[in-house]
Amino acid sequence: MSATPILPGPVAGGGRLATLGVMGGGQLGRMFVHAAQALGYQTAVLDPDATSPAGRVSDYHVATAYDDEQGLAQLMQRCEAITTEFENVPAGALATLAAQRPVAPGPQAVAVAQDRIAEKAHFAACARAGGVGPAPHAAIVSPADLAAVPDALLPGILKTARLGYDGKGQVRVADRAALAAAWEQLGRVPCVLEQRLALRDELSVIVARGADGAQVHFPVQRNLHRDGILAVTEVVPGGVSPVLAEQAIAATGAIAAQLRYVGVLCVEFFVVDDGSAEGTLVVNEMAPRPHNSGHYTIDACDVSQFELQVRTLAGLPLPTPRQHSPAIMLNLLGDLWWRDGQPVTPDWAGVLALPGTHLHLYGKHDARPGRKMGHLTITAATAEAAQQTARAAAERLGIAPWR
Incomplete structure (x- = not known):
């Protein structure tokens, strides 16, 4: 991040307003746009949906895929700094933007939030320093991991390591047979099994x-x-x-x-x-x-x-x-x-x-x-x-x- 604040209103020399960008055009992006505009910034949204909620209220809408090179270049040209409205924006796209513009949150932090296995590891590390830890859990990446799951984690909830939200990518499992079936159902993708708690x-x-x-x-x-x-x-x-x-x-x-x-x-x-x-x-x-x-x-x-x-x-x-x-x-x-x-x-x-x-x-x-x-x-x-x-x-x- 730049040490110099990006002040709202006209940029020095005039001709345009300071512009903030957001990756994602959903409701969170829409409310970010409203807040930025209220402070006096112009805004730019990158979202592939031409009718996205944020894109329709923003000053600029770049209607491309999140990893489209030309779209990312347009966003950088428009903006002094860029944020994201959801965690599943490709971390690589954020890294591309961060090489040229201040990006917050940074791609490394977003990458941790995108992967439950990395996220749980971060929580556990914070707990060792005196914080609050995650629920008992195990990462399942291979058949060997599946076989090694401790009995104490069952019954549990199997969650995909990536792209799960609002209850998606989650299966409740009562025993080992159900766990194996659920992992097959989820396509044997990397998962986290969490102990079901009261x-x-x-x-x-x-x-x-x-x-x-x-x-x-x-x-x-x-x-x-x-x-x-x-x-x-x-x-x-x-x-x-x-x-x-x-x-x-x-x-x-x-x-x-x-x-x-x-x-x-x-x-x-x-x-x-x-x-x-x-x-x-x-x-x-x-x-x-x-x-x-x-x-x-x-x-x-x-x-x-x-x-x-x-x-x-x-x-x-x-x-x-x-x-x-x-x-x-x-x-x-x-x-x-x-x-x-x-x-x-x-x-x-x-x-x-x-x-x-x-x-x-x-x-x-x-x-x-x-x-x-x-x-x-x-x-x-x-x-x-x-x-x-x-x-x-x-x-x-x-x-x-x-x-």
Whole structure:
């Protein structure tokens, strides 16, 4: 990263605005673009989809494959610095960009997040230095690895080492026969087998780290997943044990620091039910980008995760975020546009009549089951009021209740 900040507004000498680029045109890229433009930057998006959500709102859209040499050259010509909105951008493409422009996060950090085996090794190394470790696990790359799996890891969850997200590339296995069958089903690609644990809760922490090592974080988020996809995030006073919150924040900071990470990083944790009052924290996975569980920061904090992404990329100061309102975020999936096999329009008027509701739709034209179409954040003066409004909104949208 450059030691000289990339300041917003007109570049010295005039004629154009400072421009920030993003690899990926999905909703995270779209919200990055909005945050960058609000600060006074122009933006450029590289995404092969001509109708991508971020590409349609950006100043420039380079509609090529992520590893297309001409597309990467166009992006570099346009931009002072470049980030990514999802972890599966080819690390080689980021390396190509990093040879000519500041790139945050860097290709080495993204490469670790792209591979569960490398990711688990990094978590384990951080745990040896006093942090929070991953769940018991084993890497399976060969038939010999499969045969050597310890009995204690079964029953477990077999996960592909690469390209798994939102519950994809995962198979629950009860015994060795099921494990062998699952590895065949996944094409004998490198995998990680994790011991299945009794979970009490799921948490996440979002941290922003600058090139100078300065680091800030948001409050710990409490998450509910359904079918492997985030459904509800709650960030309210008393929602997470102070002991676990302190451990999760410290572990996230260590994971970022030992990677020499620059950018916004989300680390997800499990709270294992071990019979104790607090439970035990284990680290699950990390995302080298803003995260679905941090979308509430747009409406409930004085600086959002996306503004911090802009600031880390541009080398601007990192203020400590302040949450001004208890918040609950509901993920809005394409299922809401269908009922009994027939297309419907969700009751947005009814939802927006509720106090403290903030609707964010991502501009996607086709509502498909399981597709992230938007999110709804509910803010209120108290946790109880936010819960009450969130449950009323969920009922009007047909979202299943939660505890």
